[in-house]
Every structure is written in structure tokens, then in C-alpha cells.
Amino acid sequence: MGEFELIRHYFAAAACARVGGDVLLGIGDDCAVLAVPAGEQLVVSTDTLVAGVHFPDPCDPYLLGQRALAVSTSDLAAMGATPIGFTLALSLPAAEPGWLEGFARGLDAMAARCEMRLIGGDTTRGPLSITVTVFGRVPAGQALLRSGARAGDLLCVGGMLGDAAGALPLVLGERECGTAEAAQLLDRYWSPQPQLAFGQALRGKATSALDISDGLLADCGHIAAASGVQLCIQQQQVPLSEALTELLGPEAALQCGLTGGDDYVLAFTLPADELQGLQAAGWPVQVIGAVEPGEGVRLLDADGNTSVVGKQGYNHFSP
Amino acid sequence: MGEFELIRHYFAAAACARVGGDVLLGIGDDCAVLAVPAGEQLVVSTDTLVAGVHFPDPCDPYLLGQRALAVSTSDLAAMGATPIGFTLALSLPAAEPGWLEGFARGLDAMAARCEMRLIGGDTTRGPLSITVTVFGRVPAGQALLRSGARAGDLLCVGGMLGDAAGALPLVLGERECGTAEAAQLLDRYWSPQPQLAFGQALRGKATSALDISDGLLADCGHIAAASGVQLCIQQQQVPLSEALTELLGPEAALQCGLTGGDDYVLAFTLPADELQGLQAAGWPVQVIGAVEPGEGVRLLDADGNTSVVGKQGYNHFSP
Numbered sequence: 321m322g323e324f325e326l327i328r329h330y331f332a333a334a335a336c337a338r339v340g341g342d343v344l345l346g347i348g349d350d351c352a353v354l355a356v357p358a359g360e361q362l363v364v365s366t367d368t369l370v371a372g373v374h375f376p377d378p379c380d381p382y383l384l385g386q387r388a389l390a391v392s393t394s395d396l397a398a399m400g401a402t403p404i405g406f407t408l409a410l411s412l413p414a415a416e417p418g419w420l421e422g423f424a425r426g427l428d429a430m431a432a433r434c435e436m437r438l439i440g441g442d443t444t445r446g447p448l449s450i451t452v453t454v455f456g457r458v459p460a461g462q463a464l465l466r467s468g469a470r471a472g473d474l475l476c477v478g479g480m481l482g483d484a485a486g487a488l489p490l491v492l493g494e495r496e497c498g499t500a501e502a503a504q505l506l507d508r509y510w511s512p513q514p515q516l517a518f519g520q521a522l523r524g525k526a527t528s529a530l531d532i533s534d535g536l537l538a539d540c541g542h543i544a545a546a547s548g549v550q551l552c553i554q555q556q557q558v559p560l561s562e563a564l565t566e567l568l569g570p571e572a573a574l575q576c577g578l579t580g581g582d583d584y585v586l587a588f589t590l591p592a593d594e595l596q597g598l599q600a601a602g603w604p605v606q607v608i609g610a611v612e613p614g615e616g617v618r619l620l621d622a623d624g625n626t627s628v629v630g631k632q633g634y635n636h637f638s639p
Numbered sequence: 640m641g642e643f644e645l646i647r648h649y650f651a652a653a654a655c656a657r658v659g660g661d662v663l664l665g666i667g668d669d670c671a672v673l674a675v676p677a678g679e680q681l682v683v684s685t686d687t688l689v690a691g692v693h694f695p696d697p698c699d700p701y702l703l704g705q706r707a708l709a710v711s712t713s714d715l716a717a718m719g720a721t722p723i724g725f726t727l728a729l730s731l732p733a734a735e736p737g738w739l740e741g742f743a744r745g746l747d748a749m750a751a752r753c754e755m756r757l758i759g760g761d762t763t764r765g766p767l768s769i770t771v772t773v774f775g776r777v778p779a780g781q782a783l784l785r786s787g788a789r790a791g792d793l794l795c796v797g798g799m800l801g802d803a804a805g806a807l808p809l810v811l812g813e814r815e816c817g818t819a820e821a822a823q824l825l826d827r828y829w830s831p832q833p834q835l836a837f838g839q840a841l842r843g844k845a846t847s848a849l850d851i852s853d854g855l856l857a858d859c860g861h862i863a864a865a866s867g868v869q870l871c872i873q874q875q876q877v878p879l880s881e882a883l884t885e886l887l888g889p890e891a892a893l894q895c896g897l898t899g900g901d902d903y904v905l906a907f908t909l910p911a912d913e914l915q916g917l918q919a920a921g922w923p924v925q926v927i928g929a930v931e932p933g934e935g936v937r938l939l940d941a942d943g944n945t946s947v948v949g950k951q952g953y954n955h956f957s958p
Contacts, residue, residue: 351717352684353682355779364672366759366770367728368761373763374763398669408685440683440685442687442770445692447689451687453772460674463672466668
């Protein structure tokens with residue numbers, strides 16, 4: 321089976337029309353063609369996952385397909401965007417039907433959940449690597465940026481933190497564990513749920529937003545830098561799952577919640593008067609701190625001691 | 640220097656504002672934000688280049704930067720699109736300042752020539768691999784597709800074919816050659832010139848178009864399949880450069896012109912009454928055959944002998 325048949329065969333499900341009018345032309349020509357409705361703007365993000373760097377090799381191709389799409393789609397959630405579709409650039413050492421079938425099924429499952437459609441891509445021979453570029457749309461001027469946080473805003477997150485980092489020893493096979501807690505963490509690692517509807521609900525309300533991929537402290541540093549403010553995090557407010565605390569103990573669990581990445585939960589700043597409305601509507605808003613004048617991030621522990629936080633999180637080229 | 644500083648530092652030139660209003664938000668947030676003017680549509684294409692598969696490793700990073708962007712941007716030309724910008728997903732085994740500086744300069748030189756702007760991306764540690772996703776815009780409904788060729792149309796190309804394929808032994812160091820002819824072929828391989836203005840001029844005139852990346856025969860097969868027609872190529876009309884014929888001899892030169900890829904010259908079909916106007920305007924239209932009822936591609940030699948052509952060209956997963 322040649323390259324073109326291979327792509328068509330395995331990715332047919334993810335490529336089939338699922339979201340209607342925005343995708344005018346999908347796979348099969350030199351480019352895909354997208355319509356962006358009048359009054360809306362296009363948002364775009366690219367992420368690469370490399371075997372042995374961002375995921376263990378070998379791993380379950382179904383889970384990898386799910387995760388590869390979720391990681392990028394989460395950036396659309398962080399902008400408050402409505403998903404349109406994605407391109408897939410896939411490098412593979414060999415075309416193994418079993419692997420491709422599993423990967424395509426995982427990709428398709430996440431595409432269906434996110435109402436995304438595969439609109440194009442490239443398949444090449446090479447070390448296993450996956451680059452997904454996602455496309456979404458937002459009403460003009462309403463994209464959630466990192467740069468609008470103001471002193472006096474609340475600092476919030478959209479769910480439990482640290483589970484994906486807590487799962488890493490299990491993912492890497494450094495630790496064997498068959499408990500329900502372990503299964504929960506593994507699911508958070510392999511199947512992150514982009515908070516798309518939540519991001520859309522934050523449009524016009526949150527003053528800044530991003531999805532936590534580098535870890536809470538590092539990502540709060542990004543908001544602080546882009547907005548020219550200081551973010552103060554109340555350590556005891558950082559939401560940690562029972563499973564994480566059970567499995568790792570409270571101290572290591574907190575460390576995962578503060579510096580672990582890969583949760584793809586939204587972090588955002590919110591004027592205090594927006595809180596009640598969002599909570600009443602059932603959105604998972606967890607207040608973990610506040611925006612202050614200044615710069616950087618400071619962490620306040622239960623005894624009121626402050627640590628000033630430097631640059632942290634996963635930094636691919638640091639020693 | 641951390642990942643973020645690295646990207647900012649080396650890619651600052653390619654990322655700086657160059658094309659004005661379409662790019663509302665570039666690098667630095669979760670997504671880039673693009674405006675698509677009312678009455679226009681967005682076109683998107685993704686291509687991956689893998690070290691040792693699509694280019695020799697090591698090679699000159701400046702040339703690689705040029706070529707990586709040109710290869711993808713050529714897909715915009717094939718749609719008749721006006722370029723907007725691109726994302727870069729770069730996997731590198733290590734962050735070597737000299738390499739990054741050269742690569743970024745090459746990328747920037749091609750971005751300037753194509754009026755493109757770097758709008759986002761991802762830099763990861765991994766085997767050397769480059770995925771570029773390009774964005775352009777076309778007036779609604781005017782994208783040049785592969786599917787509109789009609790029996791009676793002329794089959795045309797936009798320039799010399801085979802030079803890049805002829806350069807391959809030189810690129811791979813299998814052949815040493817210091818002649819002017821060799822330099823010309825190497826330049827065609829490393830610095831293909833996306834025919835953007837030409838593609839735009841073909842809007843509303845050409846009935847189908849693509850850029851030749853897999854080789855003339857294979858790519859004509861794509862138009863034939865998408866349009867439900869047969870393409871007939873007059874072998875002696877295939878334009879070959881003197882440099883190619885000089886270096887390889889006429890027989891091998893023709894083989895490069897027919898089956899070599901990587902030239903990124905436009906191939907298109909044209910109603911006969913459009914020919915004179917385009918040629919008078921100075922566009923490099925070369926008629927090489929005609930569209931006929933039927934399917935697939937047939938090649939007519941100087942003696943009038945026909946070969947029916949099967950699937951050819953570079954096919955990444957074929958044995």
C-alpha cells in the first residue's frame with residue numbers, strides 16, 4: 321500500500337465531514353480550504369510530540385493518538401475558541417498496519433469528542449514524531465490572551481492539577497501499580513480533556529487565560545510576564561486529587577500540582593464580580609490566588625510564608 | 640538559554656511584522672490569531688522534512704531553512720493563494736547556536752522573499768525534523784484545485800523540470816562537481832522559488848493546478864484522478880535546462896524531468912483561449928500536452944509511440 325492509500329485508509333474516519341460548513345476542502349489537494357465566518361477570527365497552534373521525549377516508545381498507539389490531538393486542542397480552549405479542524409504531520413519508522421489502525425482510532429475518538437476534523441497533513445518515513453496544528457475560530461477581538469490580567473483579579477484554575485505528572489513514573493514503567501488511583505492518573509495523562517466549552521464560557525469574562533502545559537508555576541509566570549503583574553498563589557488552595565495524594569503522599573502531590581505539566585487544565589484571571597455567575601452556571605472555577613502589582617509569581621504557604629518563584633517547569637533545552 | 644529565549648532570539652527576524660494586517664497576534668500566546676478578510680477563504684498546508692530522508696544530515700543550515708519554507712509555500716502558489724504566514728515545528732537533537740543562527744537566517748530570507756511571517760511554533764528535543772504549516776488566503780471560491788481539468792484543455796508547466804532531481808547525487812555527495820551547471824542544479828534543489836505571483840495570475844484561468852513535488856508523471860496522475868480525465872504529455876515538450884542535459888546527458892535528463900520531484904514548479908490545465916493572454920503578460924507558460932477523455936497519464940514520444948504511465952514518483956512507504 322502506497323503512502324496516499326495508507327493515509328486515506330487509516331485516517332478516513334477522522335477526516336470525514338463532522339463539523340459542517342467551516343471546512344470547504346479537506347485532504348487531497350495541495351491545501352485545505354477553510355471558511356472563517358464574517359466577524360470571526362482564526363486561531364492557530366502547533367505542537368510536536370517526539371517518541372522518547374514526550375511519550376515512551378513503544379506505547380499504546382490508541383492512547384498516543386488521543387493524547388496527540390488533545391494536547392494541541394487544549395490551546396484552542398485556552399483562547400476561548402470553537403474548534404474547526406487540524407492537520408497531522410506524522411513521521412513513522414515503518415508503516416505498521418496495527419499501529420496505524422490504533423493511532424487513527426485514538427485520534428478519531430478525540431476528534432469526535434472535540435468536534436474536530438482532520439483537514440490535511442503529511443506522512444513521512446522517519447523517527448516517530450507527531451506534529452498537530454489545530455484551527456479554531458473566535459468572535460473578532462474576543463480571543464482570551466495571556467496579557468490582560470489586572471491587579472485585583474482572582475487567579476483561578478479549572479480543575480485538579482498534578483495528576484499527569486504523578487502518572488509519569490507509571491507511564492514510564494518505573495513503577496508498577498494496579499490500583500484504581502493509578503488508573504485515574506494514567507487516564508489523566510493519556511486522555512486529557514481540552515476544556516473547550518469552559519474556555520468559550522470565559523470569553524468576555526476572564527482577563528487572561530492559558531492551558532497548563534509547563535506546570536502551574538511556570539505557566540503563571542507566563543501570564544505575569546505578558547500582563548506585567550505579579551501572581552500570588554495560595555499553596556493550600558491548589559486543587560489536588562485524592563488519587564494523587566493517596567498515591568504519592570501530600571508533599572510530592574503538591575510538588576506535582578505546582579511544577580508538573582501535561583494536565584491541560586485552564587488557568588485564568590477573573591474580576592471578582594464574575595466569579596459567582598460562572599460558579600452558579602456550574603463551571604469548575606477554583607480560586608487559587610490573586611493578581612497583584614509587581615512581577616513574577618509568589619507562593620504563599622499555609623503559615624503565611626512567601627517564596628518568590630523563579631522560572632520553572634519543563635524546559636526542553638535546559639541542562 | 641532556555642527554550643523560550645532560544646526561539647525568541649533566533650527567530651525574531653522571521654517573526655517580526657512584515658505583511659501587516661492579517662496577523663493579529665503572533666508568537667507568544669497559546670495560539671496565533673489571524674484575520675481573514677471578508678470575501679476571502681483561508682488555505683492551509685503542512686509538510687515535514689526529516690533529516691536523512693528529505694535532506695542529507697549534516698547539511699548547510701541556511702540552505703535547509705530556505706528550502707523548508709519554500710517547499711510548503713509552494714503549496715500556496717499551487718492554490719493561487721496570497722501568503723499570510725507560517726508555523727514552524729522544529730525538533731533538534733541539541734540547541735547549537737551556530738546551526739540555529741544559520742537556519743533562522745535561511746528561513747528569514749525565504750520568508751522575506753515570499754512575504755511570509757512566522758506566527759507560531761514549537762521547538763522540541765528530538766531527531767532533526769522540520770514541519771512547516773503555511774497559511775494563505777484566496778478570494779472565496781477561487782482556489783485553484785486539482786479537480787477542474789476538462790478534455791480539450793492544454794496541459795502546461797511553469798518552468799524547467801528535473802533540475803532538483805538532477806542535483807541529488809551532488810546534494811548527497813555521491814558526485815563531486817565544481818562546474819557552473821552543477822551550481823545551477825544545486826541552487827534549484829536548495830532554493831526552490833514558489834511561483835506565488837504566477838499562481839495568483841492563474842486564478843480564474845487555469846482549470847486545475849498543483850506544484851510538482853512528486854515528479855511530473857505522478858503529479859499529472861493526481862490531476863487526472865481528481866478531475867476524472869486523461870492527461871497526455873508530449874515527451875519532447877518537457878522543458879529541460881541546458882545545465883541538466885549537459886551534466887547528465889539527454890536520456891537521464893528526460894528521466895529527471897519526468898519522474899524527479901522537488902522542483903516545485905506549477906503544473907496546470909488551461910483552456911486554449913487563455914494561453915495567449917498569459918504568455919503576452921510574460922508568465923512562463925510552457926505547453927507540454929493536453930487533457931483528453933479517459934483516465935491516468937499517457938506519454939507520447941517524438942515518434943508518436945505512447946506509453947501508459949502507472950503510479951510513479953517518490954512514495955515514502957513503498958519498498
